[in-house]
Amino acid sequence: MSEKNKDQKNKKILDAEEFYQKGLACGQNSDADGAIESWQKTVELNPDHFEAWYNLGNAYDIGKGDIDKAFECWNKALEIKPNDIDVMYNMGNACRENGDQDRAVKYYKKVVELSPDDHEAWNNMANSYSMKGEAAKAIEFWKKALEIKPDKYETWYNLGLKYRELREFDLAIDCCQKILEKYPDSYEVKRLLNTINSEKDSD
Secondary structure: OOHHHHHHHHHHHHHHHHHHHHHHHHHHOOOHHHHHHHHHHHHHHOOOOHHHHHHHHHHHHHHOOOHHHHHHHHHHHHHHOOOOHHHHHHHHHHHHHOOOHHHHHHHHHHHHHHOOOOHHHHHHHHHHHHHOOOHHHHHHHHHHHHHHOOOOHHHHHHHHHHHHHOOOHHHHHHHHHHHHHHOOOOHHHHHHHHHHHHHHHHO
């Protein structure tokens, strides 16, 4: 590569970074359109800018609700870093929130294969299985999440709700009590516990 070409390439990379920083500023001000415009310019100038593709996907997903464009960008990011957990995690979340639980599970499985101690991925995979109506799988993966993070409020709560739904009242009560050991003032859990006890008494 000639010196001139090197200089042109370096200038493009510097300009790309400037647009990337502008995009971050727009994102901080909840300006999705401004962020998208800036990061589009970033990847036009530097197609190997992983963070721009990643954030562009997030902006399309969260800021615009455009999951197709989000996935285009996230897939570009994965071409640069094929095993990036954050990208796969966001893809899983986007699928789950858009009702595609089978696809969500696929991405969460990739995350836990790469990072077996990622309790959020186990928890969200359990949520997807629960939404698919596969209670046994959901319970299995919530328990796995709790092995990793035993004091996680949300996971115990989800597990308690599922046991209540299955009319496994004693197990549901155990889940509520686990939460109350760490969060004794949780009105939400106390209310759930009262409901479970009432249902158990009338069963």
